[in-house]
Amino acid sequence: MASYNTRQKTRKTYSWVGRPLLDRKLSHQTYKEISVKIEGCSTQTHIQVGQFVLIEGEDDQNPYIAKLIELFEDDSKPCSRKCARVQWFIRFCEVAPCKQHFLGRKPDAQEIFWYDYPACDDNINIETVIGPVRVVALAPDEVIPMDLKNEKTFFVKLSWNGKKFRPLSPELFAEFDKLQGEGPKCQKPRTKNAESPSWCTAENVAKRIESRHSASIPCQIPTHPAIPTARKKLEFRSFSRTPDAKISQKTSCGSLDSPRKTKRKATFSETTSHSKRPQPDGIKTSSPALKALEKTGEVGLFCADDKESPECHMILRTRVSAVKTTWISETNLTPTRGGQRSSAVPYVDLKPEYIKKREAKEPEAQNEATSISHRVRRKSSLLTLNRIRQQLRFLENDKNDQEEKEFLPSAEDSDSSSEDEEVCAPARERRNPCRTSRNLWPFLVPSVQTPSKTPKKALKPRTPHRVTAKIRSRSLAAQEPASVLEEARLRLHVSAVPESLPCREQEFQDIYNFVESKLLDQTGGCMYISGVPGTGKTATVHEVIRCLQQAAQTSDVPPFQYIEVNGMKLTEPHQVYVQILEKLTGQKATANHAAALLAKQFCTRRSPQETTVLLVDELDLLWTHKQDVMYNLFDWPTHKEARLVVLTIANTMDLPERIMMSRVSSRLGLTRMSFQPYTHSQLQQILVSRLKHLKAFEDDAIQLVARKVAALSGDARRCLDICRRATEICEFSHQKQDSPGLVTVAHLMEAVDEMFSSSYITAIKNSSVLEQGFLRAILAEFHRSGLEEATFQQIYSQHVALCRMEGLPYPTMSETMAVCSRLGSCRLLLMEPSRNDLLLRVRLNVSRDDVLYALKEE
C-alpha cells in the first residue's frame, strides 16, 4: 500500500470551466469542460466532454481508458462533488484470461476495446482522471498506422461486451470520426505541456508498483520506458505536500488505516455475500470473488471460472485502494442486482432479505459514517412498505431536488487544504452512498440517499396526483360541412390554420433567418415583434417554428426546444418562470424557486444541449414594478451558454421605450420588427387564398370587405369574421330556395352594418316616450347653461317645463329618476352613483347631434 504514496503526493486542483447547465432529469449541474491544475506546475490541462481520458486504476502501468460523457457536480456528496460519467474502454489484459482467446489473434499493444457492458458503473470521481489521451477508431481489418504508434494513442477496433468481441457499430464509428475531427481543436495548445506530465506521472508510479502487483495481473503489457523529464517533474512535485481531499488522506494514513479499512471491507463483503445467498448463480460468483480478493489477492484464479467477466473486471479495479474497494464492492452489487431484476426472481421479495442482512450487520459497520446507518434504517422501513418502483422513481427525483437544496450552501470543500484527515476520512466514507446516486437502478437510490425522515414520505410523492386536463369528448362526432357555404365558413374561421401565410413573406423570412442563424451559431438572442392585434404576429412566429421544426427533423438545423408562454395566460407575471420551467424540464416549483432554477440552468455551464426557443406573447403583461421578469427574460440569452432565443410579441411599437427601464430595453437589443396592419389588397389576398377552389363569394364582395376592414383597422380577424357572418346571412336569406347562391355585396354590407353600426341611435329611437323626453330636457338644459353637465334637479325642472309646454302630464320625480337610471345603465348617459339623489350630475355619452338626429327622425 505504501507504494501508492509517491503518486498521491502531487496535488491536482480541479476546477470547472464555463457555466453549469442544469441536467433536466437529474437536476445535477453539468459542465462541459474541466481544467486540471497540477500544483507546482504552471500548466493547466483542459479536459472537455467527449475527450478520452486516462483514469487511475489499480494497475498504474495500464490506467483505465474512458471517454468522458458528462461532467457534473454531484451535490449530494459533501466532500468531493466533481464527478464524471464515462464510457469505459477495456484493455486486452483486463479481459478475463479465460476469454482472451475469443479474440483469435494477438492484440496490438495499444489496442483497446469499447466496453459495451451497460451494467458497469460509469460514474467516477473526477480526481481519478489522470489526463487526456488520444483514441482512434479503426476498421477491424485495418493495420495500426505507424506514425501514431506512440503510447498516447490507443486504437479501437472491436467492442467487448463480456462475452464476445464485435466490430464497432457504424454509429460509434461516426462518433469517433467526428471526435477525431474535433480532436486538435479540443486540445488547446497550452495543454500540450501538461498533458505529458500527467500521463507520465501515472506511468512512473505504475512502474514502481508494478512489481508488487504483477502477481495479480494475469496479462502483462510490456512497460514503456519512462521519460526522464517527467521523472524530474514527479520528484519536484513530490515536495508539495498539500493534501487533496482524497489523495492526501491516502498518502498519510495509507498504512495506518489499512487494518481498519480491511476490517470495513470485510464487513462489506460479508454483507454482500450474505445478501447473495438467496440470489441466482450469476450473482453468487461475485461475492466469493470479493472475499478472495481481500484474502489472497489472487483474482485471476477466480476470474477463470467466473461466468460474468464484468464482475471480474470490476474486482480488478477494486485493487486500487482499500477505500475504493468498499465503494466498488457496493457498486459491484448494483450490476448484479440489475441482472437479477431481469431474471425471473422478483426483486421485491429479495430486497427485504437483503436489507435484513444489512441491518443485522449494522453493529459491525458502526464505524461507518452516520449516513450509512441512516441508510440502513431507511431500508428497514422500505422493507415494511413494499412500494412499487414507480413511486421510487418519483422519490428519487424528489430526493435529488432536496439534496441539491440541502447541500447548496455548503461550499465546495474538496479543495480546501486546511481540512485535515480526521475530518476528511468520515467525509469520504460518507461519499459511499452517494456513489450510486447516478447509477441505473433507481430503486436503490432513495434508500441509500434519503436521510432518514418519515417513511411516509416515500408513499406520498410530492408531486400531486396527476389528473388529466381534458374536456370530455363528445359522443357524437361533429358534423362535417355539407354545403359550399358551410365549407367556406369552416375555412374562414380564424382558428383554421392555413397552409401558408400570405402577405407576411418578408416578416416570415426575417424571423426565420434570425432564429435559424442563432440555432446554427449556437448562440442566444432576443427579438421584439410588435403590431396591432390581428396582423398575424403570433401566426407568423408559429409558422416559423413549424418550418424550423421540419428543418430540424431533416437535420438542416440543429434540433431545438420550443417553449411558448403568453402573458395573458398567466395569473401574475412571476408565474412565467413556473411555466417555462415546467415546459422545459417538467418540474413544478414555486415562482421564486423556478426563477432560481432557471437562472442556474441558463447562466451556468452545462453539457451540450439543444438551443431553446422561447416565445413570449403579450409581453407587456409581464411588466412588474421592478421589471425583474422582463430583465431576466432578456438577460438569460446574453449568457453564452444559455443558448436561448427569445421572441417577444406585444402590441405597441414603442413598448421598450415606454415601459422598460433602460437596463431592460438595452438587453432586449435592437432586433425589432413591426407588423403593419394589412392593406386592402393583402386582406383580399388572404381571403382569396383561404377560399381557394371554393366559389362562395362574389369577387366584388371580397374586395368590398377587404377595403372596409382595411379602412377601419386592418385586422384580419375582423375580415374573416365579417365574411363568416355574411355566409350565414346568405344562407338565411336563401333558405326558401333550394340552392344557396353566392354571397353578394348586399349580404356583406348587412354583416358590416351589423358589426360596426353604432347602436346608440337605434337605442334612442326605440326608447320610451318619457326617456326621449328626458333626453330632450337634457339637451335643453345643456343649451341653457352652456355646460356639458347638469344636475338631475335642473334637468327635472326643465323636463317639467317641456311637458307643460307640450301639454303633457308631467311625470313624478320617482318615475323620472327611474328613467334616468335606466338610460344610465345603457350608458346613453354617464352619471354619478345614485346616492346623490337630486344633485346627481348627468352627462351625455352620445354626441348631441346624434341625440338630435335620433329624436328628430320620428
Added chain:
Amino acid sequence: MESRRCLPKGRLFARGFEFVEMSNRKSKNNLLHGECLSQVQRILRERFCHQTPHSNLFGVQVQYRHLIELLKRTAIHGESNSVLIVGPRGSGKTMLINHALKELMEIEEVSENILQVYLNGLLQINDKIALKEITRQLHLENVVGDKVFGSFAENFSFLLEALKKGDRTSSCPVIFILDEFDLFAHHKNQTLLYNLFDISQSPQTPVAVIGLTCRLDILELLEKRVKSRFSHRQIHLMNSFGFPQYVKIFKEQLSLPVEFPDKLFAEKWNENVQSLSEDKSVRDVLLKHFNVSKDLRSLHMLSMVALNRVTASHPFLTAADLMEAAQLCSMDSKANVVHEFQKFVQRKAHSIYNFEKPVVMKAFEHLQQLELIKPVERTSVNSQREYQLMKLLLDNTQIMNSLQKYPNCPTDVRQWATSSLSWL
C-alpha cells in the same frame, strides 16, 4: 338596480297569497272557484316572476334565429363562436338565451354533446372565483365533490390545458354564458375574457361565448387585444315594438293557457282579458305605462299588482284594478314621508309652536335617515350638529304636492310653503 326592483315583487307576492288564503277561509262554499283562482295566480305569477322559457317571445324572432343558429353550429359542427346580447334592462336577454338553450337541448343529437357554463358578473367578481366556478361546472378532474383544489395559477393552467387539448371534431363543445358581461370586463387584465375569446379563435375545444349586457358601449370596455379576438357579433334587443303590440303582449301575458284544467273558467277569464284590452281606461293606463317605460318587466309588475286584487269575491280583473295598480306603481316615493318633514319645516319657519330642542333634533335626524336631507360632503367631525350644512333633496313641487295631500297640515306651514317656496 335589479335587487331593488325585485324586493317589492316578493312582498307583493306574499301579500297575494294572504289574500287567497283569507278568501278561501271566508267562503268555503266557493271552494271550487277559489281553487281555480289560486291556480290562475300561480300560473300567472310564475310567468311574471320567473324568466321561464315557456312563455312566448315577443318581437325578437330575428335575434332568436340568429342565436339559435349560432348555438346549433357550435353544438353540431363544433364551430367556435362568440356573441354579445345587448339590450336595456328588462328587454328579455336572459329569456332569449334560455329559450334558445331549451330548444337546443331538445334536439336529440345535441343534448348529450354539450356542456354549459353559467357565470354571472355579480357572483363571479374576479377571475379566481370565475375560474373555480368554470372548473366546477365542467367537472374537470381536479374537482372533488364540489371543491376545486389547487392554487389560482394551477387551476388556470389546468383549465387552459384542458381546453387546449380538445379539437373541433372530437371534443364536447362548451357554451359559456356570461351574465352581466360588462362586469367581467373590469377584471384584472381581462384575463378570463381574453382566454375565452382566444379559445374561440383557435383550433381548440369548440366554445360558444355568449355575453349578456345592458351596456351599449360594451366594446369600448374591452382591451384592444381582447376586442380583436371577439367576433363582433352583437344581438341587440331594443324593445322595438309600438303601442298596439304592447297591448297585445299584455293580453297574451294575462291569458290562460289552453292546458288549464277548468276549461270553462279559462274561457271566461280569457274573454275578460280580451275585453279589458279593448277598454278605454285600461288602454290609457297602459299607454301611460308604455310612455314611461317600454320594458316588459314593468308591464309584468303592473299586471302582478292588479292580479293581487283578484279574490274569490272579485274573481276577474277590472279596469279599476289596473288603474289602482298603475297608481301604486307610479307613486312618488317621497310624497309619503313628508309628514315627518313638517315638524322640521315648522321649526324653521319660527312657528308659534315652540318645540323643544331635542324634539327638533330628533326630527332632524329622522329626516336625515330618510335621505330627504343630506349633509354637504365631508363634514368635519368636530362641527356641531346644529351648524352642519345640509342639502335639501326635495324639489319645491314635491313639497307643494305633499302639503296639498296632507290634510291636517297646520296653516302656518302651508303659509310658509306658499310664501317662501314660491319665492324661491
